[in-house]
Amino acid sequence: MEKADWLEEVYSHINAAFESEHLPKILDLVRQPSVAGTGEGIDECAEKVMELLRSVGCVDVHLEQYVKSPVVVGRLNADVENAPGILMYGMYDVQPPEPYDEWIVPPYEGARIDFENYGECIVARGIMNSKGPLVCFLNAVDSIRKTLGYMPVNVLFVVEGEEELGSESMIPFVEAHKEEIAKLDGVFLNGARQDEQGRPAVLLGNKGTLYLDLEVTGGEWGGPQKIDLHSMNAAWVGSPAWRLVNALSTMRQGDDILIEGFYDDLKPLSEADEQLTRRFASVFDEEMFLNERLYASRFLHDMHGEEAVRKLMWTPTLNIDGIWGGYTGPATKTVIPYKVQAKVDVRLVPPLTADMMLEKIKKHLNKHGYDDVKITVRQSSPWSKSDPEALACRAALMALDNSGYDQGYAWPIFPGTGPAYLFTQRCGVPFVSYGLGQGGRIHAPNEYHTVKGLRENEMSCAAYLYYLTKLAHEAGQ
Amino acid sequence: MEKADWLEEVYSHINAAFESEHLPKILDLVRQPSVAGTGEGIDECAEKVMELLRSVGCVDVHLEQYVKSPVVVGRLNADVENAPGILMYGMYDVQPPEPYDEWIVPPYEGARIDFENYGECIVARGIMNSKGPLVCFLNAVDSIRKTLGYMPVNVLFVVEGEEELGSESMIPFVEAHKEEIAKLDGVFLNGARQDEQGRPAVLLGNKGTLYLDLEVTGGEWGGPQKIDLHSMNAAWVGSPAWRLVNALSTMRQGDDILIEGFYDDLKPLSEADEQLTRRFASVFDEEMFLNERLYASRFLHDMHGEEAVRKLMWTPTLNIDGIWGGYTGPATKTVIPYKVQAKVDVRLVPPLTADMMLEKIKKHLNKHGYDDVKITVRQSSPWSKSDPEALACRAALMALDNSGYDQGYAWPIFPGTGPAYLFTQRCGVPFVSYGLGQGGRIHAPNEYHTVKGLRENEMSCAAYLYYLTKLAHEAGQ
Structure with a gap:
């Protein structure tokens, strides 16, 4: 028998278990080095992640080898009919901790200290990016299962080990699992964080990048x-x-991009994106x-407020x-x-592609007599955009609205x-990122996360899964 | 009693003495390290230069200390009345020889070898820049004195030891000796060389430089x-x-400099400069x-021939x-x-000054709304221009015309x-550079000079002094 309105109970469980069971699991993982670049500790860390997945009830826990570090995969099957399904994307590799002498505590110790003006923190490599969030999600799942006595959501865990090297393995991984992923309600990244003012956020998309080297010689x-x-x-x-x-x-004068047709293919926003943009602008602290x-x-063109926000979100750059x-x-x-x-x-x-923009740039240079400028494409990454009306997105927005923090906002596109884009463009499923908590210094010495934030992050993961099940029920899934 | 038409006799003396006496003196000096940057061998080398000056009859040989390496000074007084007078500018420091392992012979050995396709050469640090030319001039003077039995020209020798560090000592030196220098007929640099086609050249001026760092920040x-x-x-x-x-x-588009008034102050050439420019163009191998x-x-603006030469010589650049x-x-x-x-x-x-051009650049940037561009003057060196009609210049041109080499040419301004400019602008005396000989790789491993060229360089120094006395006599000095 499925429970309704179970979120507060799960919160209580998290609060009760956090110090004695959850935090030790988090610290255990950050104490395991796992530097993808050197390979240090990667295999041991993958092993620990598999163990963690099994400990919350995952089956079919295994490694998939594509490029360098193995991808850890596990399936947590829902114990009820018609449960929603998500892919939980995580990573177990970290940036190298060097330079060691700038750390105020050893980077792999998992030290719990009062840190600067952030209060009680864990200062350790990976606590923010992204072992903390990975284990927090697993802890939330554990609390849900123990509170409810069953698992209400299907979760496909995909935890990669070379995010810091550019996530190369994810391309063949997604290709190999395309059909399975396409059937899910969405992909969840326990990733967004509260900003300096404590405002929580949801991310529903991101821009793509076309990166060019230009060269002129005689x-x-x-x-x-x-x-x-x-x-x-x-x-x-x-x-x-x-x-x-x-x-x-010839391509840009002052604040104006002069490439012909640079903005031509842009489309009006959907009503949902329009609303999220205005909501963002309403809490935007210029x-x-x-x-x-x-x-x-100042901003470009001396823009202010909503105009600046719209420009940031919805325009291509050069x-x-x-x-x-x-x-x-x-x-x-x-x-x-x-x-x-x-x-x-x-x-x-959206809907610009790298090819479209490259063509416009080439045409512009040719038109102005600069066809000798040598252009080398160094990177080409598509944008990702999730429909805010999708179940997986609405669940995140509801969790945001009920987080207990004021002025939560969403990036309809970051x-x-x-x-x-691997999930949204290639598999056609929404990708959403959300999560309470505060931390920082990722990729730098003294990476930290507040202890309070870790606990609240677990609660926000539980809330996300809660609203996902609630919305799925309402939708009659 | 002064001799007339003594040049051929001196040539014979040089030819007779070159192998047995002159070349050994040249090699002795290049075997003495003298790196201004490190100070290695500087004092010993200055001592050797003083000895060389004394050996050709100089009096008042002494060191003057200004910035780093001492300046070697000596006076060779003419033994006849109303003799012309020049300052012979030389240097005794060299660039560091590193990297040693790229030298095919030790850099301070003074090796005489067949080198690449240049024939018999001395390969040694300083043989071209500029110990070879210094000793060649002294050897020429020695041959003149021994042939004539007297010295027909007053020569003030000024041999600095920090040319490779920017000749800082020359500024206070010239200031201290301004009155004496102003009375001379000119300053001679045994410096120009035959080009790849064997054509000899005279230099009668050079451009100045204004060097700016521009910086833009938020x-x-x-x-x-x-x-x-x-x-x-x-x-x-x-x-x-x-x-x-x-x-x-905004400052330059394609081949055109757009700074207002950039070319405004240029003056028509004198007839003498006009002639030298046309002469240069007539042998110019585009x-x-x-x-x-x-x-x-191609050249800027698709220029050819004389137009390109005029542009090279007589226009400011950006x-x-x-x-x-x-x-x-x-x-x-x-x-x-x-x-x-x-x-x-x-x-x-001429007649542009660094201040004039800096003012134009600043005005231009301000006018176009870029008054925030931070400008730092890093170097400011005036141009130098000698009147081709001056005695010291005409002597060089006559030596050039009678060098035995075809298609000699002059740079009215290099x-x-x-x-x-220290001599031309500050003291008002012509500065002229001339000299036969071929060599290269200055500042690099395997600096070389042909043996034949060293001998002919001595002859060209003798010729310069010969025509100087001849013209002085004609002028009734």
Whole structure:
């Protein structure tokens, strides 16, 4: 017999079990090194993750080997009919802890200390990114099973071990499991976190990226082709540096991108995305963003409020990530550099594809007489977008609204890039990220997570699964 | 009693003494290390130079200490009345010889070998730059004195020991000796060399340089001010990289410099400079320059022949020596760099000054709304220009015309930069450079000079002094 309204009971179980059972499990995993780059501890850590999956009732727990580190897979089958199903995406690898001497505690000790002004924290490699969240989810599942006496959701656990190397294994993994994934209600990442003001968030999408290297060297147009020249020759020989600077300037002037048709294919937002965008804007703290995150005095075009939020979320970008050529030292070497390069990234929003934007950039350069600019595609990642009306998304939004924290908001699309498109574009299932808790310094020394936040993260995982079952019931699944 | 037409006799003396006396003196000096940067051998080398000066009859041989290495000074007084007077500028320091293992002979051995396709050569650090030329001049003086029985020219020897560090001592030296130098007929540098085709050259001037660092960072206009931002923020925050690229592009488009008044103050050439320019153009090998020196398919504006030569010699430049900012590695880091920089040099021709051009650049940037671009002057060297009609210049041109080599030419102004302005602008005396001989790889392993060229260089020094006395007599000095 299925229970209704079980969330408070599960919260109580989490609160009761957290110190004695849950936190020790979290600390046990962060104490196990697992650096994908060197391979240190990867196999041992995968073994521990398998054990954790089995301990909450998973079956068919196994490793799948694709690129480097094995992917840990396990199935937790619901004990009731017509249960909703999700894929829980996690990772067990961590960034290398170096430099060791900048850690105030050993990185693999799992130290519990008062840390800076964050209160009681675990300071350890992986506590935030992402062993803490992985075990928190498992602890939440454990509390649900022990409280209810059964499991109300089907969960396919996929815990990869090379996220920090670019998640290469996930491409063949998803390809191999496409049919199974396509039948699920969604993919859940216990990933979003409360911001500096304590506001929780849900992520329902992310932009894609097209990353290009541009290179100009001497050619038919002029300019030195083989070696840097003494700059006295600038009087009569062309300059690849000026040519690249000129070519780039045709693409953007000030705050305006001038590439023809750059914004042409954008579509109006759905009503649901429109609402989430306005909701975001309503809690958007412009001064905080400018002063504490961006260190900038103003937004592009002097935008404010909702206009700035819309621009951030829903427009493609054209950014210079790097530019270099010639002499860049402290002295005064005088040369005409024969080769000058730039790195440029374009953030893709629906429905733009990398190919579409690359074509527009090439056409633009050709039209302006810069067909000699050599373009190399270095990265091409599609965007991901989940329908806020989908069950898996609505569950996250309900958990957010009932988190007990004010001013929760959603990113209908987050401006960064990630591998979620593997699920949304390739399998057609929503990808959603949510989770309470506060932490930081990922990829840096003294990675931390508040102890309170870990406990509340478990509760937010339970809440997500709770609303998922509730909505599934309402939908008559 | 002064002799007339003594040049052939001196040539004979040089030919007779070269192998037995002159070359050993040259080799003795290149065998003495003298690296200004480390100080290695500097004092010993200065001592050897003093001894060499005394050996050709110099008096008042002494060291003057200004910045780092001492300047060796000596006076060779003419033994006849109304003799012309020159300052012979030389240097006794060398570039460090590293990397040793790229030398085919030890750099301080003074090895005489068949070298590549250059025939019999001395391969040694300093043989070309510039101990060879220094001793060759002294050998020529010695042959003149021994042939004539007297010295027909007053020579003030100034041999510095930190040319490779930027000749800092020469500024206070010239200041201290300004009055004495101003009375001379000119300053001679045994420096120009025959080109790849064997054509000898005279240099009568050089351009100046204004070298600027430009920097753009976030500010009142927008953009991040303190740290590189994740490039997802390009959707709503300004970019110092785009701003620098845009600012630079207002200054030059394609082959055209767009700074207002950039060419305004240029004056028509004197008839003498006009003639030398045309003479240069008449022997100018366009294809050789493009294919073998510049590795470029064409000149700016598709210029050819005399037009290209005029542009090279007589116009100011605006060159990007280097540009850099953000991520420049092999991967795909996505950032908005908060600081982007460029190095720009302007070559100055008469009558342009660094201050004039800096003012024009600042005015231009302000006018286009880029008054936030931070400009740092890193170097400011005036041009040098000698009147081809001056005695010291005419002597060099006559020596050139009678060198026995075809197609000799003069640079009325050389497009590079040097310290000659100290003499021409500060003391008002001509500065001229001339000298036969072929060598190369200066500042690199296997610096070389042909043995034949060293002998002919001595003859060209003798010829210069010969025509100087001849012209002085004709002028009734």
